Amino acid sequence: MKVLVVGGAGYIGSHCVRQLIAAGHEPVVLDNLVYGHRGALTPEVPFYEGDLGDKTFVRSVLDGESIELVMHFAAYCYVGESVTAPFKYYENNVVATLRLLETMHEAGVSKFVFSSTCATYGVPESLPMTEDLPQAPINPYGQTKLDVENILKALSHAHGLSFAAFRYFNAAGASVDGVIGEDHKPETHLIPLIVDAAVGKRANIKIFGTDYDTPDGTCLRDYVHVDDLSRAHIAVFDKLDKPGQSFFYNLGTGTPNSVREVISAVERITGKTVPVIEDERRPGDPPALFADSTKAKTELGWTVEFDTIDKIVESAWRWHSSHPNGYGD
Template structure:
C-alpha cells in the first residue's frame, strides 16, 4: 500500500516508516522538520518538507504519489507547554489535522491511522486502563487528541472515512540496529534522561515523589517499544477496508515499571552509576498508569516483542552509544 506518513521524520513516525518498508509497503514522508530530523528518513523514501495543514500542497502529494492511506504522527506533545501555550496546540494538533482530513476527503483518500494518547483518559477511574473508560483529559494536549478522535467519528459517519486511533502509553527504545532513535529538544522522556544522567550529559536524574502508594514509593508507568507500536499501526490496515469503520486501541505492555526500576535497569544495561536526587511530587502526576492492550492483541494479532524493560533500554542504549550527539542535521 502507498502510505503518506505525516510526521514521518519524528521519533515514532521514523520508526513506523522503517516498519512499513519491512512489511512491503511504500511510505512517503511529509514533515515540516520543526521537531523531526531529515536524517531519520532513508534517502530512498520520498520526502516532502511542508505543513500538514496546507491543502494545496498536501492535495498535490496525495494525487501525485497515489496515496491510499495516511498515518498521522505530527502532533506537538509537551504537556506542560500545552498548558502555557494552548493556541499552539489547538492550531497544530486539531486545526491542522482537520485541514488534513478535509484534504484527504476532497481527494478521495479515506483511510487514516491516528497517533492518539493515553492522556485522553486524564486521571483514570480504574487500572489497568481499558478503551471503554471515561475520557476526561486534564491538559490541552490530551484534549486536542480527544477532539481529533471525536472528529474522526463524525467524518466516518458523514464521509465514509475509515480510521484507527491508537492511544499510546510511554513510547520508548530505538531501532534494533541503533541507526535511528529518540532525539527530542527538549527531552522529557524518562529513559533517555536517565541515560544522559548515567553518561554525564546531565548532572542527575530527579525522582519527583517517593511516597506514592506503589511498591517502592515512585510512580509506575507503562513503557512500550517504539517498534512494537509501529507494528500495531500496520496490523490494522486490513480492518480499514470497510468504509466508515472506526477503531480505538490502547498500546502498552500492561506491565508498569517504577521510576526506581527504570533507573536500576539503566544501570544494569549500561554498567554506569546514575546520580539521583529525590524531590517533591509534581502536580498532576498519578501514582500509576498502565494499559490493558488485550483488545489490540485479540483483534489485530498484535504481539509485544519487547516485554522486558531492560530489552527496551538496551535498544535505547545502543542508539545513544552510536549517536552521542543525536541526529546532527
C-alpha cells in the same frame, strides 16, 4: 499500499516508516522538520517538507504519489507546553489536522491511522486501563487528541472515513540496529534523560515523589517499545477495508515499571551509576498508569516483542551510545 506518513521524520513516525518498508508497503513522508530529522530517513524514501495544514501542498502530495492511506504522527506532544501555549497546540493538533482530513476527503483518500494517547483518559477510574474508560483529559495536549478522535467519529459517520486511533502509553526505545532513535529538543522522556545522567550529559535525574502508594514509592508507568507500537499501526490496515470503519486501541505492555526500576535498568545496561535527586511530587502525576491491550492483541494479533524494561533500555542505549549528539542536525 502507498502510505503517506505525516510526521514521518519524527521519533515514532520514522520507526513506523521502517516497519512499513519491512512489511512491503511504500511509505511517503511529509514533515515540516520542526521536531523531525531528515537523517531519520533513508534517501530512498520520498520526502516532502511542509505543513500538514497547507491544503494545496498536501493535495499535491496525495495526488502526485497516488496515496491510499494516511498515517498521522505530527502532533505537538509536550504536556507542560500545552498548558502554557494552548494556541500553538490547538492550531497544530486540531486545526491543521482538520485541514489535513478535509484535503483527504476532497482527494478521495478515505483511510486514516491516528497517533492518539492515553492522556485522553486523564486520571483513570480503574487499572489496568481499557478502551471503555471515561475520557477526561487534564491538559490541553490530551484534550486536542480527544478532539481529533471526536472529529474522526463525525467524519466516519458523515463521509465514510475508515480510521483507527491508537492510544499510546509511554513510547520508548530505539531500532534494534541502533540506526534511529530518540532525539528530542527538549528531551522529556524518562529513559533518555536517565541515560544522559548516566553518561554525564546531565548532572542528575530527579525523582518527583517517593511516597506514592506503589511498591517502591515512585510512579508506575507502562513503557512500550516504539517498534511494537509501529507494528500495531500496520496490523490494522486490513480492518480499514470498508467505508465508515472505526477502531480504538490502547497500546502498552500492561506491565508497568517504577521510576526507580527504570533507573536500575539503565545502570545495569550501561554499567554506569546514575546520580539521583529525590524531589517533591509534581502536580497531576497519577501514582500509576498502565494499559490493558487485550483488544489490540485479540483483534489485530498484536504481540509485544520488547516485553521487559531491560530489552527496551538496551535498544535505547545502543542508539544513544552510538549517536551521542543524536542526528547532529
